[in-house]
Amino acid sequence: MPRIPDLPGTPVPHNSDQERWLKRYVANLCRLDHERFPGSQPVSFAAKDLAKLEAEDYWVAEKSDGIRVLLLVQTDTATNDQMVYLIDRHNTYRALTGLYFPHHEDPRMPLRNTLVDGELVIDVDPRTKQETLRYLAFDCLVVDDQCVMSRPLDKRYGRLTAWMDKPYQKMMRDHPHMAMQQPFQFKVKDVKFSYHVEDVFNIDIPALHHGNDGLIYTCVSTPYAPGTDQNILKWKPPSENSIDFKLVLRFAPIPGKPNTPDLQTKPVFELHVWCGDDRGVPRYELYDVMHVEDDEWERMKTSNEQFDDRIVEVHWDPVGEHWRMMRFRSDKPNGNHKSVVDNIIKSIADGVEKDALLARSLSIRNNWKTRHGQPAGPPPPPPQKAPAHPPKPQQHPLQPRPPEPPRAEARYGRLAPSPWSKVTGPPMVAGMYR
Numbered sequence: 001m002p003r004i005p006d007l008p009g010t011p012v013p014h015n016s017d018q019e020r021w022l023k024r025y026v027a028n029l030c031r032l033d034h035e036r037f038p039g040s041q042p043v044s045f046a047a048k049d050l051a052k053l054e055a056e057d058y059w060v061a062e063k064s065d066g067i068r069v070l071l072l073v074q075t076d077t078a079t080n081d082q083m084v085y086l087i088d089r090h091n092t093y094r095a096l097t098g099l100y101f102p103h104h105e106d107p108r109m110p111l112r113n114t115l116v117d118g119e120l121v122i123d124v125d126p127r128t129k130q131e132t133l134r135y136l137a138f139d140c141l142v143v144d145d146q147c148v149m150s151r152p153l154d155k156r157y158g159r160l161t162a163w164m165d166k167p168y169q170k171m172m173r174d175h176p177h178m179a180m181q182q183p184f185q186f187k188v189k190d191v192k193f194s195y196h197v198e199d200v201f202n203i204d205i206p207a208l209h210h211g212n213d214g215l216i217y218t219c220v221s222t223p224y225a226p227g228t229d230q231n232i233l234k235w236k237p238p239s240e241n242s243i244d245f246k247l248v249l250r251f252a253p254i255p256g257k258p259n260t261p262d263l264q265t266k267p268v269f270e271l272h273v274w275c276g277d278d279r280g281v282p283r284y285e286l287y288d289v290m291h292v293e294d295d296e297w298e299r300m301k302t303s304n305e306q307f308d309d310r311i312v313e314v315h316w317d318p319v320g321e322h323w324r325m326m327r328f329r330s331d332k333p334n335g336n337h338k339s340v341v342d343n344i345i346k347s348i349a350d351g352v353e354k355d356a357l358l359a360r361s362l363s364i365r366n367n368w369k370t371r372h373g374q375p376a377g378p379p380p381p382p383p384q385k386a387p388a389h390p391p392k393p394q395q396h397p398l399q400p401r402p403p404e405p406p407r408a409e410a411r412y413g414r415l416a417p418s419p420w421s422k423v424t425g426p427p428m429v430a431g432m433y434r
Contacts, residue, residue, distance in 0.1 A: 004065075004067060004327070004331065005067060005133055007094055007120070008094070008184065009085070009086055009096040009097075010094060011092065011094050012085070012092070012094065012095060014092065019092075019093055022093050023035040029115060029141075029142045030141055030142060030147060031147055031149070032226065036226075037091040037226075038070070038141065038226045039068070039087075040117070040228075040229040040232060041227060041232075042229065043229070043230055043232065043233060043234065043340075043343060044233075044236075044241065044340075044347040045217070045234060045236070045352060046343075046346055046351070047351070047352055049217075050352065050356075050360050052233070053360065054367045055367070056219055056220075056221065057194070057220040057371070058193075058217045058218060058220060058233075059193065059217070059218050059220055060193070060194045060197050060215055060216070061138065061189055061191045061192065061200065061215070061216050062200055062204050062205050062214075063214045063215055063216045063234060064119050064136060064208075064210055064213065065121070065211030065213040066120050066136075067088070067120045068089060068118075068119050068331075069088050069089075069118065069119065069120055069135075070115060070116065070117055070118075071087075071114075071118060071135060072087060072093075072114070072115050073101055073113065074113055075112045082100060082111070084099040088331060089331065089332060089333065090332075090333045096183050097181075097183070098181035098182045100171075100178070101114070101167070101168050104144070104163040107167055107170070111144055112144045112145040113142060113144070114140070114143050115141040116137045116140040116141070116143075116160060117137065117138060117141065117224075118135050118136050118137035120134070120136075121136060121210040122134075123210050124210070125209065132185060132209075133183070134184055134186075135184050135185070135187070136187055136188075136189045137165070137186070137187070137188050138188070138191070138216075139156055139157070139224060140157075140159060141224055143160065143164060144163050146159075148224075149223055149224040152221050152222065152223070153218055153219065153221075153224075156224065157188075157191065160188060161188055165186070190204065192204075193368065194217060194364055194368075195361045195362070195364040195368060196361075197215065197357060198358055198361060200215065214235050215234075215235040215236075216232065216234055216235075217233040218231070218232050228340075236347075236351075237351070237354060238348050238349075238351025238352070240315060241315065241347050241348050242315045242326055242344075243314055243315075243341055244311055244312070244334075244335040244336045245288075245290075245314060245341075246271070246272040246284050246309065246310070246311055246334075247269060247270070247272075247307060247309070247310055247311075248271075248286075249268070249307060249308040250270055251263055251265065252265055252267070266297045268289055269291075270289055271288045272286055273285055273287040273335060273341050274334045274336065274337050274338065275337070276338075284335075285338070288323060289322075290312070290314055290323045290324070291317070291320060291324060292325070310328050311330070311334065312326075312329065313325075313326045313328070313329050314326060316348055
């Protein structure tokens with residue numbers, strides 16, 4: 001599992017005048033009527049979304065395994081002083097030093113107020129093993145004091161590239177010494193048309209120096225929408241879909257002491273799902289349990305790390321039919337909402353494998369070309385039918401004939417679903433909802 005980077009910068013004190021001012025400032029820049037985290041969130045890819053890729057234009061990119069953060073460039077036009085902040089999903093701010101973004105028209109002037117979306121990753125040089133922290137920008141909300149959230153993705157991406165990235169990269173080429181004081185490198189992420197997904201699998205992902213967490217499909221024609229956006233699709237192989245829960249440990253009592261937990265025995269690892277906030281207090285419900293082997297529990301005890309009451313990322317093990325731990329998600333304030341969990345469960349049960357995704361590429365391309373008045377590609381070649389009676393291999397006259405295989409009739413049917421599985425079992429067992 002790739003290492004998740006720590007966020008650089010100096011935290012802006014929570015509930016301070018500076019934080020409140022920054023949140024109002026960002027809300028005004030984005031023309032929002034609230035001061036919550038303004039970033040968008042994808043939904044899990046399901047089989048029905050293949051029709052979306054055929055019906056509408058989507059861009060696709062690899063989904064990096066890092067930390068999702070917004071980057072705010074705040075410029076005082078009266079003094080030309082420029083400050084740069086990171087905004088994480090907790091909606092907390094961190095002030096950065098060493099970063100500067102020049103104006104696209106006059107590099108002697110600073111880029112004005114800008115808010116971009118991206119992720120921090122750690123690139124590891126495969127030869128020297130040297131680590132480099134990079135910010136990969138993939139969308140923007142505001143560029144040079146202009147809110148572009150209502151514009152389609154291709155226009156937003158064009159502004160991000162032309163008005164922010166190109167002047168910055170030219171400055172770094174002309175003044176390479178500036179890289180020494182930067183907290184990270186800035187780069188715009190490469191994207192492709194959705195029907196070039198095979199190139200993402202075969203070229204982009206193998207060339208990465210950081211972890212990969214699947215694919216992201218983003219609709220080209222829709223605006224940037226804060227919160228859950230049904231037009232941003234997060235694809236993973238069904239076996240690799242993961243969910244974030246709150247981990248709660250339940251210990252058995254010490255014999256003879258019913259009110260004292262036995263902290264040495266292996267507890268029950270409960271997974272609690274987030275059901276929203278109740279007057280500002282997160283509300284959780286028991287959803288399922290996580291499987292932990294005995295030797296894993298022994299290692300957990302000797303680590304002296306806190307496990308209880310933390311957000312944990314788990315994946316579904318189809319062989320053992322249970323949840324398995326991947327890592328803690330200290331970068332997230334809460335686990336996945338119950339509605340998101342339900343959608344991910346559907347993605348696991350009704351997911352799309354890589355081969356099925358690739359098989360639709362030609363149809364996706366042809367529909368794209370037709371929408372844009374361009375000639376579509378040739379139809380795929382018809383499958384070759386096997387002959388009804390395939391010719392028998394020539395037998396050498398002196399070679400002994402192999403024995404005929406025994407004739408056996410299949411005597412098995414479909415496997416019954418497990419009554420104990422959250423993914424494959426029924427919703428009710430013994431009259432109780434699970």
